Amino acid sequence: MRYKIDGITIRSENAAKPCNQKSQRVDSYLCTLSAETLLDFGCGKLRYSDTLVKISPRVTFLDSLVQINREQLIRGERTTVANYIRQNYPNCQTVSYEDVKQHALKYDLITCTNVLSAIPCEKTLHDVISHICRLLKSNGVAVFVNQHRSSYFKRYKSGSRRLFGHIHKGARGYSYYGIVGQNEIEELLKNTGFRVLRSWRAGESTFTEATHA
Ligand SMILES: C[S@@+](CC[C@H](N)C(=O)[O-])C[C@H]1O[C@@H](n2cnc3c(N)ncnc32)[C@H](O)[C@@H]1O
Numbered sequence: 001m002r003y004k005i006d007g008i009t010i011r012s013e014n015a016a017k018p019c020n021q022k023s024q025r026v027d028s029y030l031c032t033l034s035a036e037t038l039l040d041f042g043c044g045k046l047r048y049s050d051t052l053v054k055i056s057p058r059v060t061f062l063d064s065l066v067q068i069n070r071e072q073l074i075r076g077e078r079t080t081v082a083n084y085i086r087q088n089y090p091n092c093q094t095v096s097y098e099d100v101k102q103h104a105l106k107y108d109l110i111t112c113t114n115v116l117s118a119i120p121c122e123k124t125l126h127d128v129i130s131h132i133c134r135l136l137k138s139n140g141v142a143v144f145v146n147q148h149r150s151s152y153f154k155r156y157k158s159g160s161r162r163l164f165g166h167i168h169k170g171a172r173g174y175s176y177y178g179i180v181g182q183n184e185i186e187e188l189l190k191n192t193g194f195r196v197l198r199s200w201r202a203g204e205s206t207f208t209e210a211t212h213a
Contacts, residue, residue, distance in 0.1 A: 001064035001097060003120050008174045010167065013067040015118040015175060016044030019075050025203050026113060026145055027051055033143070035109035041132055042115030043067075046074055046081060049089070056109065058091050065096040097128075106137045113145040116185070120162050120176035129192040136212065141197065144189070144208045146180040148201060182206045 003010040030051045038056035043049065043063045052059050061068075067081060074084045082094045095103050110132050119125045132142050159168035164178030180188075185208050186196050194210040201207075 001119075001124075002066065003124070003176070005120055005162070005167070005176075008167070010120055010174050010176050011172075012118040012120075012176070013044075013064060013070070014172055015114075015177075016067065017047055018045050018073065019047050019050070022047055023203075023205065025205060029145075029202075029207060030055065030111065033109060035107070037105070037107045037109070039105075039107040039110045039132075039135060041110055041112040041128065042118070043081065043094075044114075045072065046084060048111075048113065049075070049085075052111065053089050053092065059089065060093050060095055060105065060107070061085055062095045062097060062100065062103075065098050068094050068096055100131050103135065105135070106140070107135055108137055108140045110136055110140065110142040111145075112142065114147060116144065116180045116188070117146055117165070117178045118176065120167065120178070122163060125163075125188065126192060129188055129194070133193045133212065138212060140211065142194070142210050144185055144206075144210070146185055146206050146208075147204050148179055148181040148206045149204045180206070182208070 001012045030048055033055050035056045038052060038059045040052055040061050043061035069080050069082060071080055074081060085092050085094050136142050159166040164180050164184060167174055167176050182199055189196055189210050193213050195213040197209045197211055199208040
């Protein structure tokens with residue numbers, strides 16, 4: 001997703017990490033879940049897709065049009081996210097954020113891993129959490145994983161302050177990295193129609209499970 005902030009463009013799609021940079025802690029946690037229908041909101045380069053298709057027979061992968069349709073290295077193959085899913089995961093689909101308003105399926109489980117930290121715009125942050133709430137079944141659970149501390153955050157601190165973090169100018173242009181800690185995520189969720197079920201820290205990550213208020 002591209003964000004235009006004060007005349008600069010932030011290409012948040014570049015924040016996605018490949019599958020060989022999984023967090024073992026996040027992956028092990030995802031393995032403990034199961035659901036008939038699952039939406040992965042902000043799927044990136046499908047870092048956790050092999051785990052998600054093991055825990056649910058029907059997974060929808062959602063990200064921006066540019067992330068879904070650009071050619072890049074996905075799980076060792078030069079392809080697009082959309083093609084990779086079509087060719088490898090039967091009964092799964094992709095949806096773009098640009099089309100999310102028209103998407104009306106409801107999900108038992110929605111995962112959102114390290115996405116909120118890549119959104120430098122308050123309105124979009126609110127819209128994303130509202131869509132997650134709208135797309136969640138009445139008894140469904142949404143899971144948010146955010147890094148509350150990061151070893152490479154020091155680099156960002158040299159940049160200008162924005163929302164939960166900083167904007168940094170690097171070799172590939174501008175990027176944003178925000179630290180969404182336990183208090184910040186709980187506040188965002190409570191203001192957007194969620195009730196927090198459980199929230200805890202492990203390593204550099206905060207895990208938060210929430211359902212409808
Ligand atoms: C740091 S990556 C995380 C990707 C993946 N969840 C993971 O853990 O590897 C952040 C992702 O959020 C996506 N993103 C940013 N804004 C978004 C939005 N408004 N809707 C959906 N995805 C968004 C970016 O395109 C990027 O793929």
